[in-house]
Amino acid sequence: MPNLSQETMESLEKRMEKQKEQIEKDLSKFASKDPDSEGDWDSKYPKLDANENVDLEREADEVEEYTTRVSVEHSLEKHLEDINLALEKIKKKKYGICENCGKDIPLKRLKIYPEARYCIACNQKGPV
Numbered sequence: 491m492p493n494l495s496q497e498t499m500e501s502l503e504k505r506m507e508k509q510k511e512q513i514e515k516d517l518s519k520f521a522s523k524d525p526d527s528e529g530d531w532d533s534k535y536p537k538l539d540a541n542e543n544v545d546l547e548r549e550a551d552e553v554e555e556y557t558t559r560v561s562v563e564h565s566l567e568k569h570l571e572d573i574n575l576a577l578e579k580i581k582k583k584k585y586g587i588c589e590n591c592g593k594d595i596p597l598k599r600l601k602i603y604p605e606a607r608y609c610i611a612c613n614q615k616g617p618v
């Protein structure tokens with residue numbers, strides 16, 4: 491575990507808690523929390539008109555909008571997942587260690603991106 495002071499740790503933790511709240515708020519605008527799995531969200535699918543005079547253009551728009559929403563949702567969800575993982579690691583006193591090589595993640599990086607899972611070198615190599 492990197493040599494982080496209690497104070498630094500707490501401030502990073504607070505920042506992540508805040509960010510988590512914000513993301514959940516954003517997500518709740520267009521997705522509903524999946525009650526069966528923690529941290530999973532489902533985009534609300536637009537209610538398509540069931541009657542015969544469906545406005546096809548409007549329907550296409552809504553489907554397109556939905557597709558955009560799903561990709562936004564996924565990136566928010568991914569971010570939320572990283573934050574949850576990082577918060578979990580704080581509890582387990584494993585915070586700040588690269589998941590790939592096991593080295594300490596520099597504080598400089600944690601301050602910019604507290605939910606970082608990898609050190610800079612591993613992150614540049616891309617997902618392992």
Ligand SMILES: [Zn+2]
Pocket residue numbers: 588589590591592593608609610611612613
């Ligand atoms: Zn690493």
